[in-house]
Amino acid sequence: MKSKIFVRFWLHKSKMNSNGEHPIYMRVRIDGEFFIKSIGRYIKPSTWDKSAMKVKGMSNDATLINNQIDTLKVNVYQIFNQYNLLGKPFSVFDIKSAIEGKDKYQLTLIQAFNEHITDMTKLLGKGYELVTINSYNITKRRIKQFLQAKYKRNDINLYELNLNFINEFEVFLRDKYNNSSATCYKHYQRIAKVLNKSMERGYIEKFPFSGYKLRMPKKQIEYLTKNEISRIEALEFTIERLNIIRDIFIFCCYTGLAYCEVESVTRINIIEGIDGSPWLKLIRKKTKREYQVPLLPKALSIIDKYESHPKCIQSGKLLPVPSNVKYNAYLKEIADLSGIEKNLTTHIARKTFASTIMLANGVNIAVLSKFLGHSSIQITLDSYATVIDELILSNIKMLKSKLPD
Numbered sequence: 120m121k122s123k124i125f126v127r128f129w130l131h132k133s134k135m136n137s138n139g140e141h142p143i144y145m146r147v148r149i150d151g152e153f154f155i156k157s158i159g160r161y162i163k164p165s166t167w168d169k170s171a172m173k174v175k176g177m178s179n180d181a182t183l184i185n186n187q188i189d190t191l192k193v194n195v196y197q198i199f200n201q202y203n204l205l206g207k208p209f210s211v212f213d214i215k216s217a218i219e220g221k222d223k224y225q226l227t228l229i230q231a232f233n234e235h236i237t238d239m240t241k242l243l244g245k246g247y248e249l250v251t252i253n254s255y256n257i258t259k260r261r262i263k264q265f266l267q268a269k270y271k272r273n274d275i276n277l278y279e280l281n282l283n284f285i286n287e288f289e290v291f292l293r294d295k296y297n298n299s300s301a302t303c304y305k306h307y308q309r310i311a312k313v314l315n316k317s318m319e320r321g322y323i324e325k326f327p328f329s330g331y332k333l334r335m336p337k338k339q340i341e342y343l344t345k346n347e348i349s350r351i352e353a354l355e356f357t358i359e360r361l362n363i364i365r366d367i368f369i370f371c372c373y374t375g376l377a378y379c380e381v382e383s384v385t386r387i388n389i390i391e392g393i394d395g396s397p398w399l400k401l402i403r404k405k406t407k408r409e410y411q412v413p414l415l416p417k418a419l420s421i422i423d424k425y426e427s428h429p430k431c432i433q434s435g436k437l438l439p440v441p442s443n444v445k446y447n448a449y450l451k452e453i454a455d456l457s458g459i460e461k462n463l464t465t466h467i468a469r470k471t472f473a474s475t476i477m478l479a480n481g482v483n484i485a486v487l488s489k490f491l492g493h494s495s496i497q498i499t500l501d502s503y504a505t506v507i508d509e510l511i512l513s514n515i516k517m518l519k520s521k522l523p524d
Contacts, residue, residue, distance in 0.1 A: 124147065124195070129143070131144045139163065141162065147195055147215070149210065152211045154211055226317060227274040228274065228275050228277060232259040258309040265292075277323045280314075285307065303333060341462070364449040369417065371472070372475075375477075376412075376465075377405070379404045380404060384401065394413070396413065396414070397414045398413050398414060399411065403492030406492060477490065
């Protein structure tokens with residue numbers, strides 16, 4: 120015979136605080152066994168509705184307490200139903216343990232985040248970078264801020280999560296922090312990662328945000344045109360450090376290397392490619408994936424130019440790359456002197472490689488994905504969707520001009 124559960128709330132009149140208020144208690148009973156528990160709220164006896172088991176009126180305090188009562192009641196029933204679904208024996212005291220967070224299978228969202236962050240910290244430098252760990256801490260902080268603003272609480276049980284939670288969290292991020300769709304999606308990805316880990320560990324049985332949809336706008340990719348690249352290449356500076364920075368930037372435009380890769384690349388990374396010419400074989404720091412990229416003539420000439428540079432000889436690296444802060448600061452000087460209004464960074468160099476050097480010259484998207492060290496072609500398609508659209512329009516115009524009227 121299936122067990123039945125009964126949940127009641129009452130005013131414990133034998134207890135009273137110095138303000139003449141009595142505590143509200145909850146009683147949960149299953150098959151003759153029961154437990155009682157204070158909900159941590161005190162009220163005047165005159166404000167308690169015994170039959171409704173609620174606080175009378177519509178004041179802020181009344182609404183807050185009544186919401187807490189409703190939440191507790193829903194939680195008890197959710198835990199009860201969850202135990203029934205598991206098909207394992209349980210008692211009313213298992214329900215109590217779950218409510219109090221003592222059941223290891225009733226983890227909270229913040230606890231799950233802490234567990235995942237601890238795991239990543241143990242693997243720092245062996246699969247995870249500090250920037251990744253920091254991003255999870257930021258998401259955890261935003262969740263706490265949301266819970267406090269929306270529910271006046273600091274945590275939430277995993278079994279309480281539902282589609283409404285993630286939808287409201289998105290609204291909170293947009294309203295409070297003016298977050299873009301891309302930023303909201305990053306927070307969602309981290310939460311989803313933590314929840315998937317919780318599923319693997321048996322804390323929850325199914326993903327609570329199924330059906331959640333976040334419309335992602337196409338990224339507007341900023342990159343240099345062929346003309347802009349030529350303008351920078353043609354510049355000659357009286358200050359030698361700017362000539363060096365220009366060369367490093369152009370090298371990145373022709374190889375697609377990010378700062379951390381161009382800063383560390385050495386002659387050991389140069390291999391004979393599938394066409395018999397020099398290629399670079401690298402590990403993409405962001406994804407830990409091995410990839411290869413051909414060394415085009417412009418890139419090779421820059422390597423040869425700095426072969427005898429003192430810093431390269433001393434470090435064994437291909438190019439005399441300064442710190443990231445100095446590099447980006449010097450690039451701003453170059454942008455000003457060249458009259459280019461775009462924000463020159465190593466990132467824009469990588470985008471220029473993908474867009475102007477590769478896609479615009481007919482390189483297949485699958486090949487480009489390999490050259491960029493992406494883990495899938497879908498990432499490349501998503502990242503360069505607007506560029507691909509521009510190329511489609513350009514090709515259509517070219518086709519129309521060639522066809523007879």
